[in-house]
Amino acid sequence: MKGSVTIENVLERLKNFPFVSNGFIPIYSNPRTIKGYNLNKQPMVQSQLHVYITPNLEQKYFSVDLNELLSKEYGACILEFVDVIMANFNQKVLINFYNNINNLNVIKISDDNQGTFGSGVEGIYSPRKNTIKICEGSTETIYHELFHMASAYLDGDICYAGFKQSKLGFKANGVGINEGYTQLLTERYFGDKIEICGAYEYEVSIVSQLEKIVGREKMEQLYLSSDLKGLILELKKYTSEEEIITFISNMDFLLRRRREEIRGKRKVALQIMKDINEFLYKTYFTKLNQMFNHQEIDVCVLNEEIALFVSTLKPQADLDNQSYKCLSYDDMTKYILDLFGASNITMFSNEGRVK
Known part of the structure; x- marks a missing residue:
C-alpha cells in the first residue's frame, strides 16, 4: 500500500481511543415527538x-x-x-x-x-x-x-x-x-x-x-x-432509499437539536451519530465492493481506500465538554470482513483475526 496509512493502524487507533463509556442516564419526563422522534424511546426516524x-x-x-x-x-x-x-x-x-x-x-x-x-x-x-x-x-x-x-x-x-x-x-x-x-x-x-x-x-x-x-x-x-x-x-x-431518508432526517434532527441544545437528549443524539457513521461506511464500502468486483480497482487500492475513509470518520462526539464514542470498532470490522472477505484485507490473517 502506498503511504503510511493502513487499515490496521487506523482501526487500532479507533479501538484504543479514550472515550467516556457511560456517565449519564437521561430521564425524559414529558413525552415529546419531533419529526418522527419520540424522545422517551430509542430514536425513531420517519422512513418516508x-x-x-x-x-x-x-x-x-x-x-x-x-x-x-x-x-x-x-x-x-x-x-x-x-x-x-x-x-x-x-x-x-x-x-x-x-x-x-x-x-x-x-x-x-x-x-x-x-x-x-x-x-x-x-x-x-x-x-x-x-x-x-x-x-x-x-x-x-x-x-x-x-x-x-x-x-x-x-x-x-x-x-x-x-x-x-x-x-x-x-x-x-x-x-x-x-x-x-x-x-x-x-x-x-x-x-x-x-x-x-x-x-x-x-x-x-x-x-x-x-x-x-x-x-x-x-x-x-x-x-x-x-x-x-x-x-x-x-x-x-x-x-436503500429508506436508509438515505433516515440519514437525511438524522442530519436535520442533529442540527436542529444542537441549535436548541441537546441537554437531556444525549443518548438520542449519540445513537443518531452512530447511525450516521454506520450509514457512511456501509454505503462507501458497498461502492468500493462494486468497483472491486467490476475490476475497476485492485486489492491494493481497495485496502488503501478503506483505510483512508475510516481514518477520516468521526469516532467521537463532544457533548457537554466530554467525549463519547459514536463509532463501533467491532461492528465496522465485522462489516469489512463480511463484505470483502479476510483474504482481500491486509490487516487480517487467513483465519480472519487481526494480525
Missing part, C-alpha cells in the same frame, strides 16, 4: 420523507452586471464570489446563480439589531426575497450566504436551495446536509481568503464523507442545481 423533484431550470439571464454588484453592500466580496464561481463551474450548472445574482439584495445589520437572527447566527439568505442580511463585521459570512443564493430556486410555495427543500407551512428537509455542504464549499473556495470560524463543523465532516461516495464534481453539480432528488438517486446505487 416527501422529496420534491426540482423542475427543469430555465435560465433567464446570461450575464452579470458587475457595476451594479459593486455598488451593493459587500460589493467587493460579491465580485470576488462571481469570479470564483464562473472560473470553477460550468455554466450549465449555474442557472440558479445567473437567475439570482443581478437582483440580489444585501443588507448590513447594525450591532444594535443583531439579535434579529438569533444566537450565533451572523447571516441569513431569504430565497423568497432574494436577500442576504449580514451582521456588521461578519464579512466572512457573506460567502456562505452567497452559495445559498447561487443554489436557490423558487417554484410557487416550494423553495429549493442546494439540498434543502421547504414548503410554506411545513418543516424544511435536507437542512443538515445543506448547511454542511454550503460551508464545505465556502471553505474549499474561499478558505484562503477568509478566517474559517468552524461553522457547522460536524456537518462539514459528514458531508465530506458523503462527497467521497457521490464524487466531488457530481455532488457540486447537484447542489448548485438544487437537486436533492438527484442526490438520493446517486446514493441509491449503493444503499
Whole structure:
C-alpha cells in the first residue's frame, strides 16, 4: 500500500481511543415527538420523507452586471464570489446563480439589531426575497450566504436551495446536509481568503464523507442545481432509499437539536451519530465492493481506500465538554470482513483475526 496509512493502524487507533463509556442516564419526563422522534424511546426516524423533484431550470439571464454588484453592500466580496464561481463551474450548472445574482439584495445589520437572527447566527439568505442580511463585521459570512443564493430556486410555495427543500407551512428537509455542504464549499473556495470560524463543523465532516461516495464534481453539480432528488438517486446505487431518508432526517434532527441544545437528549443524539457513521461506511464500502468486483480497482487500492475513509470518520462526539464514542470498532470490522472477505484485507490473517 502506498503511504503510511493502513487499515490496521487506523482501526487500532479507533479501538484504543479514550472515550467516556457511560456517565449519564437521561430521564425524559414529558413525552415529546419531533419529526418522527419520540424522545422517551430509542430514536425513531420517519422512513418516508416527501422529496420534491426540482423542475427543469430555465435560465433567464446570461450575464452579470458587475457595476451594479459593486455598488451593493459587500460589493467587493460579491465580485470576488462571481469570479470564483464562473472560473470553477460550468455554466450549465449555474442557472440558479445567473437567475439570482443581478437582483440580489444585501443588507448590513447594525450591532444594535443583531439579535434579529438569533444566537450565533451572523447571516441569513431569504430565497423568497432574494436577500442576504449580514451582521456588521461578519464579512466572512457573506460567502456562505452567497452559495445559498447561487443554489436557490423558487417554484410557487416550494423553495429549493442546494439540498434543502421547504414548503410554506411545513418543516424544511435536507437542512443538515445543506448547511454542511454550503460551508464545505465556502471553505474549499474561499478558505484562503477568509478566517474559517468552524461553522457547522460536524456537518462539514459528514458531508465530506458523503462527497467521497457521490464524487466531488457530481455532488457540486447537484447542489448548485438544487437537486436533492438527484442526490438520493446517486446514493441509491449503493444503499436503500429508506436508509438515505433516515440519514437525511438524522442530519436535520442533529442540527436542529444542537441549535436548541441537546441537554437531556444525549443518548438520542449519540445513537443518531452512530447511525450516521454506520450509514457512511456501509454505503462507501458497498461502492468500493462494486468497483472491486467490476475490476475497476485492485486489492491494493481497495485496502488503501478503506483505510483512508475510516481514518477520516468521526469516532467521537463532544457533548457537554466530554467525549463519547459514536463509532463501533467491532461492528465496522465485522462489516469489512463480511463484505470483502479476510483474504482481500491486509490487516487480517487467513483465519480472519487481526494480525
